[in-house]
Amino acid sequence: MPVEKYLGVPLHRPKVAFFEFTACEGCQLQILNNEATLLDFLSLVEVVSFREAMKESTGDYEIAFIEGSITRADEVKRLKDIRKKAKVLVAMGSCACFGGVNQLKNRFNNPKWVKDQVYGKFPVESEEARPIEDVVTVDLKIYGCPIKKEEVEKVVTNLVLGKSVNHPKYPVCMECMANENICLYKLGEPCLGPVTRDAWCPGNRCGCWGCRGPADAANVEQIISIMKEHNFSPDTIIDRLECFGGFREFAEELKRKTVKAKTKKKRAGK
Amino acid sequence: MIFRIIEKTELKELVDVMAVNRIIGPVQKGTGLDGKPLYAFGPVADFNDLKLDYTTTARPAKRYFLPSHETLCNFKIHENGWEKSVDFNIHEPHVFFGLHACDINALHKLDKVLLKSSFPTPYYAAKRMNMFIIGIECKPQPFCFCRSMGTDSALHGFDMFLTDLGDKYFVEVQSAAAFNFLKNINTSDPKEKDHARYMEVVAEKNRKFTATVDTTDLAKILDMEFQSDVWKYWGDKCLSCGTCASVCPTCYCYGVEESVDIDLKGAVKKKHLYSCNLIDFAEVAGGHNFRPESHTRLKYRYYHKHRGFAEEFEESLCVGCGRCSEACLAKIKVPEVIASIRSGVKPRGR
Numbered sequence: 001m002p003v004e005k006y007l008g009v010p011l012h013r014p015k016v017a018f019f020e021f022t023a024c025e026g027c028q029l030q031i032l033n034n035e036a037t038l039l040d041f042l043s044l045v046e047v048v049s050f051r052e053a054m055k056e057s058t059g060d061y062e063i064a065f066i067e068g069s070i071t072r073a074d075e076v077k078r079l080k081d082i083r084k085k086a087k088v089l090v091a092m093g094s095c096a097c098f099g100g101v102n103q104l105k106n107r108f109n110n111p112k113w114v115k116d117q118v119y120g121k122f123p124v125e126s127e128e129a130r131p132i133e134d135v136v137t138v139d140l141k142i143y144g145c146p147i148k149k150e151e152v153e154k155v156v157t158n159l160v161l162g163k164s165v166n167h168p169k170y171p172v173c174m175e176c177m178a179n180e181n182i183c184l185y186k187l188g189e190p191c192l193g194p195v196t197r198d199a200w201c202p203g204n205r206c207g208c209w210g211c212r213g214p215a216d217a218a219n220v221e222q223i224i225s226i227m228k229e230h231n232f233s234p235d236t237i238i239d240r241l242e243c244f245g246g247f248r249e250f251a252e253e254l255k256r257k258t259v260k261a262k263t264k265k266k267r268a269g270k
Numbered sequence: 271m272i273f274r275i276i277e278k279t280e281l282k283e284l285v286d287v288m289a290v291n292r293i294i295g296p297v298q299k300g301t302g303l304d305g306k307p308l309y310a311f312g313p314v315a316d317f318n319d320l321k322l323d324y325t326t327t328a329r330p331a332k333r334y335f336l337p338s339h340e341t342l343c344n345f346k347i348h349e350n351g352w353e354k355s356v357d358f359n360i361h362e363p364h365v366f367f368g369l370h371a372c373d374i375n376a377l378h379k380l381d382k383v384l385l386k387s388s389f390p391t392p393y394y395a396a397k398r399m400n401m402f403i404i405g406i407e408c409k410p411q412p413f414c415f416c417r418s419m420g421t422d423s424a425l426h427g428f429d430m431f432l433t434d435l436g437d438k439y440f441v442e443v444q445s446a447a448a449f450n451f452l453k454n455i456n457t458s459d460p461k462e463k464d465h466a467r468y469m470e471v472v473a474e475k476n477r478k479f480t481a482t483v484d485t486t487d488l489a490k491i492l493d494m495e496f497q498s499d500v501w502k503y504w505g506d507k508c509l510s511c512g513t514c515a516s517v518c519p520t521c522y523c524y525g526v527e528e529s530v531d532i533d534l535k536g537a538v539k540k541k542h543l544y545s546c547n548l549i550d551f552a553e554v555a556g557g558h559n560f561r562p563e564s565h566t567r568l569k570y571r572y573y574h575k576h577r578g579f580a581e582e583f584e585e586s587l588c589v590g591c592g593r594c595s596e597a598c599l600a601k602i603k604v605p606e607v608i609a610s611i612r613s614g615v616k617p618r619g620r
Contacts, residue, residue: 006534008350040533153532161530170512170548177516178338178543180329182300182308185599194511194599217510217549217564219600226599 002043011160017049017061019082021075022102022129023068026146027093028052034149041153044160063088063159065142069095069102069129076135083136088159091131091138092152094145094211098245101145102129107242131245140165143197145211145244168198169216176202190232192240192247195223213246220250234258272443274457275464276432281439282317283455288365291402294334295367296324314367322368322406323434326414328597330373330519334364335397336380338516338543342393342526345537352537358396366401370408372591374428375421376519377403382583384522393541402447405431407471410478413592415605417476418483421589433468440468483605484612485586489577495611496569503616504607505565507600512545514571514594514602520587521545546571572607 002013018028032038032053049057064086070076083089094100105114106128115126132138142152158165168174172193176183184191184207191207195218202208214220220241227237234254242251276284285293297319299310309324311331337359346353377398384394405428408414416422424431429448433440440460443449460468515521525544530537544551547567552560561567579587588604595603610617 003534005349006530007347007352011534037532044532044534154529157530157532157534161534163530169550170510170545173509173511173513174338174516174545174548177329177513180310180333182328183513183597183599186302186308186328187300188303194509194513215510215549219507219509219564222507222509222600 002046006161013044013046014063014160015048015061016045016063016065016156017047017057017082017086018052018065019049019067019078020051021066021068021079021096021132022071023093023095023100025052025067027067027095030146030149031152037149037153041156045156059085061086063090065090065092066096066132067092068132069099070132070135071102071127071129072125073127079132079135088139089136090140090142090155091133092142093147094143094213094244094246095129096132097141097143098213098248099129099131100211100244103131103245103248104242105129129245141167143167143212144199148200170198171215171218172196172199172202172208172212174198175200179203181205185226185230188230190227190230190236190240192223194226195220196246207240209240209243210246211244213244220247224250224254272449273460274441274443274452275435275460276439276441276452276455276457278437278439280456284451285314285317285320285367287451287454288367288402288404291363291365293320293365293367294331295320295322296327297321299328311366320367322432323409324368325409325411326370326591326593326596328593329517330376330591330593331366331369332519334366335377335394335401336522336543340393340541342539342541345539347530347535347537358393360397360400363400363402364397365404367404368406369403369428370591371405371424372408372414372416372421372589373519374403374405374424375416376589376591378427379520379579379583379585379587379589380522403428404448407431407433407475410475410480411592412480413595413603414479414590415481415483415592416590417479418481418485419586419588419590422476422479423472433471435464435467435471438464440464440471481592481605483590483608485576488586488608488612489580491612492573492577495614498611498614500610500614500616501565501569503565503610504602505563505568507602508547508564508568509600510547510549510564510567511599512548513597513599514547515543515545517593517597519589519591519593520575523551546574568602572611576608 004011020028048061064082091097095102108114111128115123142155155165175198176193179202181202189207192210193208195214196208196210197212197215199212224237238251238254241247293314294311295314296309297312297314298307298321300308302308309321309327310329311327314320340359343354343356384391385398405424429445431442523544523546524541526539526541528537528539551567575588576586606617
C-alpha cells in the first residue's frame, strides 16, 4: 500500500523512471537487489519506466535516474529528451557522474584505434565516453561503482519528504579510521582514500580507486606527491587516478609531466 | 595510595580474575613495513594476546567511550506524532587493561568537557562510569611529547597502575574495587629495593623522551601569530582528511544527522565524530562556510587544543601522544607546527 501521509501531512508519490546508457546496468541491479526494502521503496514512488525490472513504460515521469556514460550520437538525443521531461535528473553511478570505467578508453587518445581493436571487422558507432553532465544539466549525483542501494533509498526518502540531500563532503579516511583499519600506506599499498568522497567500503585491505570521485576539498596534488614519496611509480599513480574518471584532469596532467620528464631524460642520455 | 608487588607469573591470574568482565587492551593488529608489530586496543580473549609491552597504538581506545558513529535515539512515527527511545549504548562494564598515562590523562580532559561542564553528555557519562582502568608505564617513542604537555604520568583516574620492574610489577592501587580484585591473587608488600628499582625505572623512562614542544606562553603566542603565513604553509600540505582528529584521544567534536526510514514508520538520530579539518566543519545553514580554506581549519585545530581549552581549563587539550603526527600522510607534526609558529619561520628542506 502506498504511504499517503507522514506525521499527518499528505505525501506526493513521485513518478520515477530509470534509464541506462553505456553501462553494465549494475547500478540498476543494486536497486532491485535488496528485497527486504523493495516493497517500501515501491510504495514511496511510482516507477513508470525501468527496463531491467518491468515491461510497461510511459514517458510521464518527474524524476529520471540515469545510469551510464554517453558514447553515441543517439544517446545524446535520447538524454536531451529525458531532460526535457524530467523535473529532477539524477546521475546514478560512476559512469553517469564521471564517465566511469568506460572512459578508460579515452586514455589512448585514439578512438579509431580503440574501435578497431575492440570491434574489428564489425564496427559500431562509439565515441569518447563522457559523463552525462557534458550533455545535460544534472540536478543530483549518486556516487559509487556500483551505487549503494541504501544511499539511493535515503535520497529518494529525502526527496519525497522534501528534505535536503547531503552527501559526505569529506574523504574516505573518516570511514576507514572509524573502522579502525591500519592505513594502507603503512602497509605499502597505494590508496586514493584521502582524496575520494567518503564511502562505506573501507575494510577489505584494498586501496581506494576513487570510484566516488573527489571529495569537496580534495588535495590531489598533495596525495600525488605522497604517493611518489612512498615510491609508487607514475604509472601506478596514473592508473589509480584515471580508473573511474573522477580525477581525469589530474591523471592527464601527471601524464603530460611524466612524458616531459622522460623525454628530457632521453635527451640528456644522448 | 596503596602499593603492592605482583610477580609476573601471577599476571595471568589477574587477567583471569578480570575476565568476568569485557577486557579491552593492547593487542597486535598487524605488522608494519619495517617488520615491527602494529598495535590497537581491542577485546582481549586470551592472556597471550595482551601485549603490555606495546609501544603505542595507532588509535586510542576512544571508540569504547566516544564511538565514531553512535545512535542517540530512535523514533517510532505514527500518523500524528512520534515516540522517542533513548539508549546510552553501554550494556556491560569494560576493563581497560594497559592504558598509558597519556590515554588516562586524555580521559581527564574529556571529563572536563563532557562530564563536569554545565551540560554533561549522558552517552559519555554512562560509559565513563562503567570503566575499570589498569594503567601501565609506557616506553617513550621518538614522537612522544607528553612530557612537554605534563601528561607523562597519571596521578589519578585509574584503579591500578602497573610498572614493569623486570620479573615483577609494581602496582599502585587507587580504588576499593582494585583492592578487592587483588585479594584474589598473590601479591606482596613492596620492599625497600622494590621502591628503589621503581624510581630507577621511572628515571630511565624519563631519559628516553626526545621530542619536545615549547609551551611557554603558547596561548598568547598563538593569538599574536593569528595572521602568520606559516599557517598557509601547513594548510597547503593538509589533506583535510580528518585523520588527525580520528586518532586523537581528546577530539570530541561531532555532527548530528536525522534520517527517516524508507517505510516512514521510524527515524533515527545519529551522532558522528567530526574533524575541524573537514571542509564543512564550519558550514552553517544556507551554505555559508566560515572556514573554506584548509589553513584556517588547520589553525583552528591548534587553537582549540592549545589556546581555547587552555584559557578555559588552564591546560592544553593535547596529551602529546603524537598519534596525529604519526598518522598524518602529509607529515604535519605537532612539535614542528608549534615550533614554526613560535619562530615565524617555515621548516626548511621540506
